[in-house]
Amino acid sequence: MPRYALVTGASSGIGLALAEALARRGRNLILVARQRDVLESVACEFTQRFGVEVLFRTCNLAHPTQLTGLIHELEQGELHIDLLVNNAGLGTSGPFLDSDWGREQQQLEVNLLALTRLCHAVGNSMALQGGGQILNVASVAAFQPGPWMSSYYAGKAYVLNLSEGLREEMKSRGIKVSVLCPGPTRTAFFRGAAMEMGKLDGSKLMMSAEELALYTVRALEKNRAIIIPGWRNRLAARSSRFAPRWLVRKLAGAINKRFTAQ
Numbered sequence: 424m425p426r427y428a429l430v431t432g433a434s435s436g437i438g439l440a441l442a443e444a445l446a447r448r449g450r451n452l453i454l455v456a457r458q459r460d461v462l463e464s465v466a467c468e469f470t471q472r473f474g475v476e477v478l479f480r481t482c483n484l485a486h487p488t489q490l491t492g493l494i495h496e497l498e499q500g501e502l503h504i505d506l507l508v509n510n511a512g513l514g515t516s517g518p519f520l521d522s523d524w525g526r527e528q529q530q531l532e533v534n535l536l537a538l539t540r541l542c543h544a545v546g547n548s549m550a551l552q553g554g555g556q557i558l559n560v561a562s563v564a565a566f567q568p569g570p571w572m573s574s575y576y577a578g579k580a581y582v583l584n585l586s587e588g589l590r591e592e593m594k595s596r597g598i599k600v601s602v603l604c605p606g607p608t609r610t611a612f613f614r615g616a617a618m619e620m621g622k623l624d625g626s627k628l629m630m631s632a633e634e635l636a637l638y639t640v641r642a643l644e645k646n647r648a649i650i651i652p653g654w655r656n657r658l659a660a661r662s663s664r665f666a667p668r669w670l671v672r673k674l675a676g677a678i679n680k681r682f683t684a685q
């Protein structure tokens with residue numbers, strides 16, 4: 424029975440780059456996102472370039488019925504998934520009280536709820552099949568509060584803590600859990616979150632999704648618990664632990680406010 428790596432949010436940015444890096448290493452893939460035409464052409468391209476089997480499932484992870492449909496298919500156990508990459512996500516920015524509730528809810532549903540349900544469903548299948556690996560995508564935002572992106576930062580803190588907790592719990596069931604905490608990465612994320620990155624876009628502070636993916640697959644092979652690509656991002660994540668909390672809040676708020684388009 425072939426084994427697959429299932430990657431959510433594989434139609435763009437970090438998810439697409441991770442899927443490519445995995446295909447390059449000979450992994451069969453199941454790509455999940457909403458944009459069917461993109462998934463179809465990526466699947467076709469990776470099959471031709473890397474000689475791997477690539478399936479895709481179109482699914483709006485914020486849509487309960489569609490998510491349940493995907494989960495049911497995965498629970499049938501006919502697809503042997505030995506790596507789950509919970510990458511799909513979106514951001515909101517600007518004053519929380521002025522935000523569009525629909526987008527806030529979508530963020531909670533994709534970034535937290537779908538990710539958690541997939542850990543539960545695929546984690547159980549992996550346990551039955553003797554083990555596997557899960558990679559959840561958080562952010563360096565997970566290490567601190569982030570005014571003007573408060574719900575996004577808080578959601579990523581949830582993903583970080585959930586992943587670390589599950590890593591300890593699932594070890595005895597043969598499942599390795601890691602969490603990826605990228606810093607600013609050149610993708611469509613900022614446009615979606617209504618942020619203008621300006622000069623930062625071309626600077627060294629922004630990593631490319633390909634560079635990030637290469638670092639990540641290597642770290643996954645070493646079963647690293649928390650994967651933070653780039654020394655600047657590791658420094659940022661660590662420094663928030665030592666600086667006073669009030670200062671961390673003020674700094675994060677000032678940075679986010681600067682890049683918020685509103």
Ligand SMILES: NC(=O)c1ccc[n+]([C@@H]2O[C@H](COP(=O)([O-])OP(=O)(O)OC[C@H]3O[C@@H](n4cnc5c(N)ncnc54)[C@H](OP(=O)(O)O)[C@@H]3O)[C@@H](O)[C@H]2O)c1
Pocket residue numbers: 431432433434435436437438455456457458482483484485486510511512513514533560561562563604605606607608609610611612613615
């Ligand atoms: N870029 C950064 O600087 C950065 C930094 C830290 C963490 N991250 C995290 O990295 C992850 C990937 O983001 P990215 O930067 O690669 O952004 P991106 O280029 O906008 O990609 C987001 C991906 O998520 C999918 N997605 C969004 N909403 C979805 C939904 N309702 N149902 C199914 N799929 C959905 C999108 O696919 P469709 O549109 O086809 O559905 C797309 O493939 C996110 O979790 C983000 O929070 C990003």
